[in-house]
Amino acid sequence: MTDAPTLLDVLDVRPVPGTADTFSGANLPDWRPRLFGGQVLGQAAVAAGRTVDPDRALHSFHGYFLRPGDPDVAVHLAVERLRDGRSFSARRVQALQDGVPILSGIASFQTAAEGLEHAEAAPDVPDPEDLAPDEEAMGGATPARLLEHLAARPVQIRHVEPPLYLTPDPHPVDRQSVWLRLPLDLPGRDDDQVLHRAALAYASDVTILEPVLRRSGLAWATPGISVASLDHAMWWHHPARADDWLLFVTASPAASGARGLATGRLYDRERRLLATVAQEGMLRLPRP
Known part of the structure; x- marks a missing residue:
């Protein structure tokens, strides 16, 4: 096998x-x-x-x-x-x-190349060690199949706000922060930076649309909901390691026409901005 x-x-x-x-x-x-x-x-x-x-x-x-x-x-x-x-x-x-x-x-x-340098500051949020892994934060009533999926996925995630897997956020807002990392034995950052940046592209797609759901009082498990990525844009500003904890700060500036737009910023532990992301997703709701 x-x-x-x-x-x-x-x-x-x-x-x-x-x-x-x-x-x-x-x-x-x-x-x-x-x-x-x-x-x-x-x-x-x-x-x-x-x-x-x-x-x-x-x-x-x-x-x-x-x-x-x-x-x-x-x-x-x-x-x-x-x-x-x-x-x-x-x-x-x-x-x-x-x-x-x-x-x-x-x-x-x-x-x-050398040039101008400025970046939007990261929000003040707890460090990853101060947050429970998602599979622990979900609680004892979580279906075993979901817990197995969360534990086995390639990206480790720790939400600052309540996770949206089963239930909506009781206080809907249009932004969220998560810590994420890929528990892989990747080459050194300078040895294969394309691989690290590709791994960040993978990781950025996991939670990018969650602010759209959070703002609208929805969860991934909302009956009849249909969500799919339509496009994805990403800009890398500095070398990064995808196997270190990274802070992913996302927001949803707009939703209309069964589409939701989300933007994101990836920071390292020192709160240096490494990459910026944008994605539009299809979001269809169940018919009444």
């Missing part, structure tokens, strides 16, 4: 023999009948990075989720080299299953 792949295995996409700039990746097992979007985001980022000079760091990725992914079908990633300039490189990536695109995105890479 073959061991299930880890997140590190899945992100380590490999060239497809006999092709140019095409890569293949495995899928993580999951309880959902469709691929987790963060997995495909991370794989696309790594595939693009494998075609760029290692001295150029991934600084932004903009992707659209086109179709639900099938967890039983391997993902192929076709990279198109759009431009290699003096300081920047651009790549288009198509994530395909059975020749049909499930995600289309563009990644941009940059050589290191």
Whole structure:
């Protein structure tokens, strides 16, 4: 019996023999009948990075989720080299299953440069050691299947506000903070920064839409609710380690037309801003 792949295995996409700039990746097992979007985001980022000079760091990725992914079908990633300039490189990536695109995105890479420096400050929240893991914070009445899922997922999460898995926030607000990390044995930050940034793309997709739910008094378990990511944009500002605790501060500035917009900021323990994220998601409510 073959061991299930880890997140590190899945992100380590490999060239497809006999092709140019095409890569293949495995899928993580999951309880959902469709691929987790963060997995495909991370794989696309790594595939693009494998075609760029290692001295150029991934600084932004903009992707659209086109179709639900099938967890039983391997993902192929076709990279198109759009431009290699003096300081920047651009790549288009198509994530395909059975020749049909499930995600289309563009990644941009940059050589290191000096320039202006400023960043929005992090909120004053407890450190991760002062918060219970989500699977403990849920309490004794939590279904065993949910507790098993929370304990087994690749991202460890500790909510500052009450988790939204089963019940809404009793005090609806349009923002939240979580600490997250990937319990992986990743290479050193300077050895494979593309891998760390791809892992952050994976992690950023886990809770990004929760402020939309929180503001509207909803939970993931709300009967009849349907939530799906439509697009995802991410900007990396500084080198980061995805296997350290990171503070993810998210907010929802708007929701309309069965869509909700969320933004997020990722900070390290020293409260340095590492990355900024934005995502719009489809959010359909049950018919009355």
